[in-house]
Amino acid sequence: MVMEDKGVTGSILIVEDSATTRALLRAVIEEMGDFTTTEAASGFEALKLLPTQEFNLIVTDINMPDINGLELISFVKNNPRYSHIPLIIVSTERSEEDRKRGIALGAMAYITKPFRAQELQEVVKKALHHEGL
Amino acid sequence: MKASKKEFIAEAEDLLFECQQCVLEIQDTYLTAVSPDTINALFRSMHTLKGLSGLFGNQGITDISHALESLLDDIRLGKVPVTEDAVDFLFKSSDTLSSAINGLKEDAPVDLSAHIEEIKNFRASMQAGEKGLDIQGLIDDSILRVLSEYEEHRLKANIKTRNGIYLFNAIFDLSTFDTSLEELTKKIKEEGELISTLPTSTGVPDGSIGFNLMFASSQNAEAFKQHFSGNLEVLVPAKHTDQQIAPKQDHTVRSATTTVRVDIDKLDRILNTIGELTLAKDAVKRIGAEIEESHPHSPLIRDIHKISVSFERRLSELQDEVLAIRMVPIGQIFSRLAQVIRRYSRETGKEIDLTLYGEDTEVDKSIAEEIIDPLMHLVRNSIDHGIESAEERLGKGKREQGAIVLKAAQKGNHVVIEVIDDGRGIDIAIVRKKAIEKGLIDPDAKTEDREVLDLVFAPGFSTKDVVSELSGRGVGMDVVKEKLSMLGGFTEIRTRKNEGTTITLTLPITLAIINALLVRAGKHRFAIPLSAISEIIVIELKDIQTIEWKNVYYLRGEMLPIIDVGKIFLLETDKNDQTFAVIVGFGRRKLGIVVDEIIAQHEIVIKSLGNYLKGLSGFAGAAEIGRHEVILVLDVESIIEQSLTRQEGASYV
Structure with a gap:
């Protein structure tokens, strides 16, 4: 794959309450290259996982049962320990307003569910390069 | 290319049908409780239709279904209330969508821009109450920024109902915060509504995590300070005490229940009671007449007469009122038939141009329910046996599309419903032959055409040897006739070879x-x-x-x-x-x-x-x-x- 030539690697946190979407995100991301993915089924789980390791990227849903993705983005961006981690929103197409808010809070990009594998891979690639700069 | 268009139309029509079913369901339940599932299903169908038309590259249908999807999303989120207006609007919109799809079928695209604008305006007008509320000055921007749209909606709704908005800051150990937080939010939910849970690390020691919990409640701050030890900030004070809230709520409850849904059985029971009272009234009248005969000068006669007249008048008013409650517009039935027609049209591959007249004509609910099946049968018959195939029609110099007209009108105490098609008509010669075979008419007698024609309503009579899949086996015109007769109605049939058939159902407006x-x-x-x-x-x-x-x-x-x-x-x-x-x-x-x-x-x-x-x-x-x-x-x-x-x-x- 083209991706491997560029040597994209990293540790990625996937925050998504739907197990199916989580598995899909993981598969698509792992296809890109040498990635460690960690899955969080809720915002709370993400909050607990954040201090446990160095993440290079967070991919998050917006509508989740405990805290929403916007609150997670705000937490990450306002905490000096995590504020450098780029975030990608993966949400349904109808929450356009929420996506805008997420970007305003500091998310790098958003992807609309349902997404195409290639689309997600492009965004992930960009986000990681951005981080590397 | 042509095939994909056909597929698109077929799928779009399926989705539209699902949408219409949902709208009907919403109409039936919006006064009591619309199931969120129904609204969600409608939203999903619209969403799929949008995706489908986007894929097909039809901008008009994409745009209109997008606009409708947004409106439905608002309804789903409770931002737009499900009012009578909203239900009417949804009906209207599904009609527009249907005409757009039909337009596509006939390569005559319908300009939808006006409708799209209308949907946007309607959506804006329904949200007006909330949009007018400015919360920018009331609540800190750092909090507002992290609210999802839905949370913002709940915040505004609470401020509108004059509830207090509070911010509570709590710090927990990172390893156990979820259980502690759960306990706290449970307490909050007992007193009000939790709007936002914002995690924070500002001013929080390592190994811990802070949460800013924003919640709404009708209680004032004092009540909470007793429950929660910690930093409680009042963002918006509650604007009322418990005493003040009572009349306000009373008012809103009243306005929400100006209409009620009543089981038709209950109305039947009321009508039965009125029937019994009518008998009692007649008895009073009769007693009056008897007294008058035996004691012509009794002062009681006048009193009894007065009472029985007043009794009679009030009773007839009451009866009229109850009967009026039971009335429903026939348009409700027509729209269900319209769906059936579209489906059959697709199944048979015969294109049908449907026209409806007199949808506002009212008929008793119980009659309306009973008449659906006979009408359904007649309509199927028309498509199945009446309307010819496109080639046959063109060969006869007819329009390629078959026409079906459903017409309703009130005539005195009757409702007349006509099912008109422009198909091949009924061949009286065949009916006559069949009737003679079955021994229904005397071959030597000069039976008139219309008498022969009436025989199509005879039990088990069918001029088709092959029973079509559509009309279903064993259900014939005799069932239609029987049903009508049961309802105290009449059926009449008129037909002209190659010009079509008209079946007229005459029904009493009410049964009671x-x-x-x-x-x-x-x-x-x-x-x-x-x-x-x-x-x-x-x-x-x-x-x-x-x-x-x-x-x-x-x-x-x-x-x-x-x-x-x-x-x-x-x-x-x-x-x-x-x-x-x-x-x-x-x-x-x-x-x-x-x-x-x-x-x-x-x-x-x-x-x-x-x-x-x-x-x-x-x-x-x-x-x-x-x-x-x-x-x-x-x-x-x-x-x-x-x-x-x-x-x-x-x-x-």
């Missing part, structure tokens, strides 16, 4: 209490529903002629079949030269019923004869007419039917 004419034949009294009577004439018995074993009378130059109640029920009648004939039926289906005496007009409640006498034909039921006297009510339709198809005196019992 009816006005009837009491008549006497010999020693027996019968009731004839007034709605079936067109006139009463006095005839000389000698003027009744017998033509082909049938008694007829020439009324204003037209031949009127005559039957004698006494003869058909084998009663001993008066032997007068002059007698009365009650003329029943409409149009060409008229009949004179000879009776000995016209007694009076009377309101009756028709009761079923019960299972034992179910097989008895000629009677619609029985009615009580005071003094515990029970009389039989003539089933005018079945008598007309029998008199037209059989010889008089044939087995009625």
